[in-house]
Amino acid sequence: MPKKEVKKKSAAAGKASKAAKASSGAAEVELIISEKPNAAKRIAESLADSKPIKKAEKGVPYYEITHNKKDITVVSAVGHLYTVAEKKKSFTYPSFDLEWKPTCEVSKDAAFSKKYLDVIKKLSKTAKTFTVACDYDVEGEVIGLNCMKYACGQKDAHRMKFSTLTKEDLVEAYENAENTINWGLANAGETRHFLDWMYGINLSRALTLAIKSTGAFKILSSGRVQGPALKILYDKEKEIEAFKPTPYWQIILGIEKNHIKIEALHEKEKFQDHAEAKARFERSLWKPAHVKEVEKNERNISPPTPFDLGSLQTEAYKLFGIKPRDTLSTAQNLYTSGAISYPRTSSQKLPAKLGYQKILNGLAKSNEEYAKKASYLLKLPKLIPNEGKKDDPAHPAIYPTGLKPSKLSAYEAKIYDLIVKRFFATFGTPAVRESITLKIDVGGEIFTATGMRTKEKNWFDLYEPYAKFKEEEWPAFAQGEALKIFRLDMVEKQTQPPKRYTPASIINELEKRGLGTKATRAEIVESLYQRKYAFDDSIKVTLIGKQIVETLQKYCPDILDETLTKTFEDDMEKIMSHEKKEEEILSEARKVLTKILKDFKSKEKIIGEELKEANKETMDKESFIAKCPKCHEGNLRMMFSKKNRARFIACDRYPDCETTYNIPQSGGVKATDKTCPVCHHPVILMIYKRKRPQEICINKECPTKKEDTIEVKTHANEKGQAIVDARKCPKCGQDLILRSSIYGRFIGCSAYPKCRFTESLKKKEEKKEDKPVEPKAPAQTGSD
Numbered sequence: 001m002p003k004k005e006v007k008k009k010s011a012a013a014g015k016a017s018k019a020a021k022a023s024s025g026a027a028e029v030e031l032i033i034s035e036k037p038n039a040a041k042r043i044a045e046s047l048a049d050s051k052p053i054k055k056a057e058k059g060v061p062y063y064e065i066t067h068n069k070k071d072i073t074v075v076s077a078v079g080h081l082y083t084v085a086e087k088k089k090s091f092t093y094p095s096f097d098l099e100w101k102p103t104c105e106v107s108k109d110a111a112f113s114k115k116y117l118d119v120i121k122k123l124s125k126t127a128k129t130f131t132v133a134c135d136y137d138v139e140g141e142v143i144g145l146n147c148m149k150y151a152c153g154q155k156d157a158h159r160m161k162f163s164t165l166t167k168e169d170l171v172e173a174y175e176n177a178e179n180t181i182n183w184g185l186a187n188a189g190e191t192r193h194f195l196d197w198m199y200g201i202n203l204s205r206a207l208t209l210a211i212k213s214t215g216a217f218k219i220l221s222s223g224r225v226q227g228p229a230l231k232i233l234y235d236k237e238k239e240i241e242a243f244k245p246t247p248y249w250q251i252i253l254g255i256e257k258n259h260i261k262i263e264a265l266h267e268k269e270k271f272q273d274h275a276e277a278k279a280r281f282e283r284s285l286w287k288p289a290h291v292k293e294v295e296k297n298e299r300n301i302s303p304p305t306p307f308d309l310g311s312l313q314t315e316a317y318k319l320f321g322i323k324p325r326d327t328l329s330t331a332q333n334l335y336t337s338g339a340i341s342y343p344r345t346s347s348q349k350l351p352a353k354l355g356y357q358k359i360l361n362g363l364a365k366s367n368e369e370y371a372k373k374a375s376y377l378l379k380l381p382k383l384i385p386n387e388g389k390k391d392d393p394a395h396p397a398i399y400p401t402g403l404k405p406s407k408l409s410a411y412e413a414k415i416y417d418l419i420v421k422r423f424f425a426t427f428g429t430p431a432v433r434e435s436i437t438l439k440i441d442v443g444g445e446i447f448t449a450t451g452m453r454t455k456e457k458n459w460f461d462l463y464e465p466y467a468k469f470k471e472e473e474w475p476a477f478a479q480g481e482a483l484k485i486f487r488l489d490m491v492e493k494q495t496q497p498p499k500r501y502t503p504a505s506i507i508n509e510l511e512k513r514g515l516g517t518k519a520t521r522a523e524i525v526e527s528l529y530q531r532k533y534a535f536d537d538s539i540k541v542t543l544i545g546k547q548i549v550e551t552l553q554k555y556c557p558d559i560l561d562e563t564l565t566k567t568f569e570d571d572m573e574k575i576m577s578h579e580k581k582e583e584e585i586l587s588e589a590r591k592v593l594t595k596i597l598k599d600f601k602s603k604e605k606i607i608g609e610e611l612k613e614a615n616k617e618t619m620d621k622e623s624f625i626a627k628c629p630k631c632h633e634g635n636l637r638m639m640f641s642k643k644n645r646a647r648f649i650a651c652d653r654y655p656d657c658e659t660t661y662n663i664p665q666s667g668g669v670k671a672t673d674k675t676c677p678v679c680h681h682p683v684i685l686m687i688y689k690r691k692r693p694q695e696i697c698i699n700k701e702c703p704t705k706k707e708d709t710i711e712v713k714t715h716a717n718e719k720g721q722a723i724v725d726a727r728k729c730p731k732c733g734q735d736l737i738l739r740s741s742i743y744g745r746f747i748g749c750s751a752y753p754k755c756r757f758t759e760s761l762k763k764k765e766e767k768k769e770d771k772p773v774e775p776k777a778p779a780q781t782g783s784d
Contacts (some may be wrong), residue, residue, distance in 0.1 A: 362402020
C-alpha cells in the first residue's frame with residue numbers, strides 16, 4: 001500500500017477516534033433519582049441553567065437539563081420500587097429465606113410502578129454518574145439504595161441532602177452532595193424491612209393457620225410493633241372494664257355581681273362521706289356570703305415549640321379532627337409542592353441558617369393576615385425561636401418555606417395555616433395570664449373560685465385562632481364585701497374511668513415507649529382499624545382484638561413483649577451509628593422468632609379454637625344491621641357475594657326469608673338504631689373519606705326518595721326495564737334506563753358496566769354538592 005494512502009487512513013482513523021471520544025464525553029450524563037415525581041420536577045427546575053426539557057416514556061416523566069455545562073437527567077421512583085419477599089413463595093412458618101424483589105412482581109396494587117422501574121433501568125444504561133435525591137431518612141435511603149443496586153447496577157452513588165424542595169436548598173444540596181450514600185441509614189432501613197417482614201408475615205401466618213386448623217378461615221395479622229400496640233390498647237380496655245365508680249359529693253356556691261355569675265366550690269372540693277357533706281351544706285344554708293380573701297397572680301405562658309411530626313398530628317387532631325395518617329399525607333403533599341419542610345422529623349429545632357427573615361418576608365407576600373404577623377416579628381430586635389428539647393440529625397422542625405402554595409385542598413389549607421402560624425408563634429414573646437382566686441365565707445364554710453384572663457396576648461395573637469384559653473372577666477372584689485347568692489347546691493357525682501386513647505394520643509404513647517418510628521406509627525394504628533381489632537375515635541378494642549391479646553398472652557407472651565421490640569429499635573440505632581451490623585441483628589431475630597413460633601406451633605389447635613369463637617362473635621356483631629322488617633324473626637346483616645364480588649344486606653333466615661337490599665359498594669356502612677319515619681325500614685350510616693357521613697333508608701322504593709326528584713317519561717322494553725323516552729346515552733349511544741338506589745332515583749346507561757354514564761334526577765334547587773368536610777373536634781380549652 002502506498003505510504004501516502006497509509007498516512008491518509010491513519011489521519012482519518014485519528015479523527016474518528018477523536019470524534020468518538022468527543023461523542024463519548026458528550027454522553028457522560030449524570031442520573032439523579034428522586035423519590036416522587038413532584039420532587040423530580042422541582043429538582044430539574046431548580047438545577048437547570050435554562051428551561052428543563054420534559055420527556056416521557058410509558059407515561060413516566062423525566063427531565064433533561066444542563067447545570068454548569070453538565071448534562072443531567074432527573075427521573076423519579078414512586079416510593080418503594082423493591083420490597084422484601086420470599087425467594088420461594090410459601091404459606092408456612094417460620095420463613096426466613098428472603099430477598100428484594102420488584103414491588104410490581106409481588107403486589108398487584110403496585111403494578112403501575114413497573115413502568116417507573118423500566119424507565120430508570122433504561123436511563124441508567126447511558127448514565128456515567130449517579131445521585132440519590134430521595135427523602136433524607138431511613139426509607140428514602142433504602143429506596144435510593146435499591147434503585148442503585150438493582151435497577152442501575154451500581155454499588156454506591158452521590159447523595160443529595162435537603163429538607164425543603166426550594167431552589168436554594170436543592171442547588172446547595174447538589175453542589176455539596178456527599179460522595180456516598182448514608183450507609184448507616186441504608187443498612188438500618190434494610191434491617192428494619194427484613195425484621196418487619198419476618199415478624200409480620202410469620203406471626204400473621206401462625207395466627208391465620210391456627211384458625212384454619214379448626215376448619216374456619218380468617219386472615220389475622222400481627223407484627224413487631226402491631227402486637228405491642230394492640231396490647232397497650234387492650235390494657236387500657238381492661239383498666240376501664242375493671243374500674244368501679246365511687247360516689248362523692250360537691251357543694252357548689254353561685255354568686256352574682258354586676259350581672260356576672262360566678263360559681264365556687266367548697267374548699268374541700270370532694271367529700272367522700274355523705275354525712276359530712278350534708279352537715280357542711282346545711283351549715284351554709286341561708287347564711288350571708290362575704291369575700292374573705294382576694295388573691296391575684298400573674299404568670300408567663302411561653303410560646304409553643306416548633307412542630308415535629310408527632311406534635312403536628314396531635315394538634316391537627318385536637319383542632320380539626322384530622323386523623324394522624326391524613327395529617328402526614330397532607331403534610332407530605334405540602335412538602336412536595338415546596339410549601340413546607342420535610343414533615344417526617346422528630347426535631348423541635350429551627351437553626352438560624354434557615355434564614356428566618358427570608359421566610360417571614362416570603363410569607364408576608366401570601367395574604368394580609370400573614371403580612372401583619374410577619375411585619376410584627378420583623379420589627380423585633382432579635383428573632384429567637386422557642387425551641388424544644390427533641391432533635392433530629394437529618395432534618396429541622398417543620399416550618400413553612402415562604403413559597404406561596406396554590407390550589408390547596410381543604411385539608412392542605414388547614415394544615416398549612418396551622419404550620420405557618422405555629423412558626424410565627426415560636427418567635428413571639430411570652431403571653432401574660434392573670435389568675436384571680438376568690439375565697440368566700442358562707443356561715444364559716446369557705447368556698448373558692450378561680451378565674452383566668454389574658455393581660456398581654458403576645459404570641460397568642462400570632463397563633464390565632466389556635467391559641468384557645470378560657471377568658472373570664474370578673475368585676476373587682478374587696479375583702480369583707482357582701483355578696484349576692486343565686487345558688488347553693490349539694491351535688492352527687494361519681495368518679496370517672498380512665499380516658500380511652502384517641503388516634504393521636506396512642507401515637508404519642510407509642511413514641512414515649514420507643515415503639516415504631518415517626519413515619520410508621522400512624523400506619524400501625526391504621527392497621528389495627530383495618531384488621532377490625534379496634535374501632536371508634538375514642539379507641540375501643542373489638543372482641544377478636546381482645547382475644548388475640550389474651551390468647552397470645554396465655555400461650556406466646558413474647559409476641560406482645562414491647563421490651564423485645566424496643567431492643568430491636570435500639571439495635572437499629574446502633575446500626576446507624578455503625579456500632580452493630582445488619583446480620584448480627586437479623587441472626588438474633590431469627591433465633592427469637594424460631595423459639596416463639598416453635599412454641600406457637602405446639603399449641604396451634606388450642607389457639608385456633610379460642611380465636612375462632614372470638615372471630616365468629618365479632619363478625620356477628622359487626623355484620624348486624626337491624627331486625628328484619630318483613631319476617632320480624634331474622635336479623636338483617638351485611639353479606640358478601642363471592643360470585644358477584646359485591647356486598648349487600650340480607651336477612652339471615654334465608655332461604656325462609658329472601659329479603660335483600662342493594663347498597664353502595666364503596667364507603668363504610670354503619671348500623672344505626674333508627675328507622676325511616678315514612679316506610680319504617682332501617683336507616684344506615686354511609687361513611688366516605690372527607691365527606692360528611694350520610695344517614696340513608698335502605699329501602700330504595702321509599703317514598704321520600706321520589707319527592708325530590710324530577711319526573712321523566714319512560715316506556716318498558718321487553719325485559720321490563722324503564723327506558724327513558726327520546727334520549728340516548730351521550731357516551732355510547734345506548735338506551736338510558738330509569739334506575740333506583742338507596743340514594744334515590746337516577747338515570748343510568750343500559751350498557752352498564754361497560755358504560756358507566758349516570759345522571760342525577762335531584763331537583764336543581766335542592767341539589768347539594770358533596771364537599772370535603774373534615775370532622776370537627778370539640779372546642780378545646782387551653783389549660784394553665
